[in-house]
Amino acid sequence: IRTQVGILGAGPAGLQLAHLLQRAGIDSVVIDGRSREDIEGTVKAGILESPAVEVLVDTDVVSREHVETMRHDGIEFHFDGHAHRFDFPALTGKGVYLYPQHEVLKDQIKARVNAGVSPLFEHLADKVVDGPNGPMIVGKTATGEAFEISADFVIGADGSMSIAREYVTGNKFSGMAREYPFGWYGILVEAPPSSEELIYSRSEEGFVLISTRDEHIQRMYFQCDPNMDVNAVNDEQIWDKLQAGVATHELKRGPIFRKDVLKFRSYVHDSLRKNKVFLMGDAAHTVPPTGAKGLNLAFSDVLWLNRALREYYRSGSEKYLDTYQEDALKRIWKAANYSYMMTTMLHIAPDATEFDKNRQVADLYSHTESLAGQTFIAEGYVGWDYDADD
Ligand code: DHB
Known part of the structure; x- marks a missing residue:
């Protein structure tokens, strides 16, 4: 097969x-x-930033009406017996969207298939x-046939x-x-939402996140040992761990139909290009899940590469290909910092001292009692505008 751009990976970045x-x-x-079934069925994170939604709507991948039904205008932090709500529209003029990644993938694959250029699965x-x-x-291929794709450029959007x-x-x-030194124990449960908005909780027991998928399916996580066996706790113990983080809400229980342990890691590769081969998304960097930056960050790389490749095919100029790495790395590091900060602010490290814990609570008060602190959290959460212009 001969093409202009060979893209490895039918994830959100490669497809977009x-x-x-x-x-x-x-x-x-x-x-x-x-x-295709595997890709569309794999459960990933759920939050789309406002700028990512604008990209998907502007390019007709999702409809405005549909996505607006999933808008969330705030999140809550629970800590030290307090609940604090971040009011996103008041703080930033924007919201976020609870649009699960596999739903985005279904829309993106449909857009490719409708355009007559289905991804080559398997x-x-x-x-x-x-x-x-x-x-x-x-x-x-899955059936053992050898294939070759020869391209002007190859883009590695093929994950970690x-x-x-x-x-x-x-x-x-x-x-x-x-x-x-910690990870998340995540469940999917068949139950109505326990809270209208997402709750990020930090207590002596560790971190808990109450999220949702829709009216019938909820997603919840509690902090765990990254090497924990998923079967090491029974359902009763899972509910106890989750409920311990949210004293203000009685969690609505139901059948748990999926359990997984997520390991955390941050990395940033220092080389995103060699010759005509470029890396983007998780192939280039990964962030821990707190704050749900992964997909949103990958879209930033997509826009930089889109600009660079369009300029190349329009004028023959490689100027934006040459600056891709430097252009992309600024936001990559901002997101790496934000995810790191949200993670360390809300989780309790196994070796945390009393000093560490008191400082952490003070950090949470500093980000919730001050308007500047709230704005900082909210701006990062709803997403900084993408910098790549056409
Ligand atoms: C979800 C995941 C996150 O990492 C997050 O910060 C918020 C929500 C989720 O899976 O719903």
Whole structure:
């Protein structure tokens, strides 16, 4: 197969880039080792920032009417016996949208299929190599047939286990990373919402997050050991852990139909490009989940690369390809900082001293009692405007 842009990974970043390029008349082929059912069925985070929603609405991936029904205008922090609500419209003029990532993916895949350029599912890439006419993706389909995609550019949007990264960084970890001594135990439960807005709670027992998917399905998390076995607690113990974080609400219980343990990590790779191969999204960086920045941050990379590739095909100029890494890294580090800050402000480290815990509560008061502090949290949460203009 020959194309202009070969995109590894049918996640939100790869699919959105393909969609934007097509609107500019640029050909691409998106491949992914997983099946469509697998991709559409994998549960991920749920929050879309306001600027990410604008991108999806402006490019006709989702309709304004539909997405507006999922708007959330605030979140609550619970700590030290207090509940504080962040009023997003009052603080920033914007809101966020509880639009689960797999729903975004369904919409994006539908947009690709409707445009007659379905992603190639069950196409597992082995590696990226230098071909005679630019970079090449080589791999095998699920049925064992070998394939090759030869392109002007290859974009690695293939997640934290990226194989494009092996081409760019030479197979070694070449970035900056941070581990966390805790993770999340997450459940999906069949029950009505327990709270109208998301609750982020910090108590002596640790962190709890009460989130939602829709009127019938709720998503909740409690802080746990990152190496905990999902079967180490029974449902009663799960409800006790969750309820311990939210004294003000009686959690509505129901059948728990999914349980998972999420490990946390922050990393930023220091090389996002080699020759005509570029990295974006989780292939380039990852953030811990607190604040739900992952997908929203990946969209920033998408917009920078979209601008760079459009300029290249319009005028032949590589100027924005050359500045991609520097352009993208500014927001990557801002999001890395925000996610780190939200995580460390709300979780209790196993080795936290009394000093650490008292300081942490003071940090929470500083961000809730002052208008400047509230605005800082809210601006990061609803999302900073994307900087890549056309
Ligand atoms: C969800 C996940 C997050 O990381 C977050 O900050 C808020 C909500 C969720 O899965 O619903």
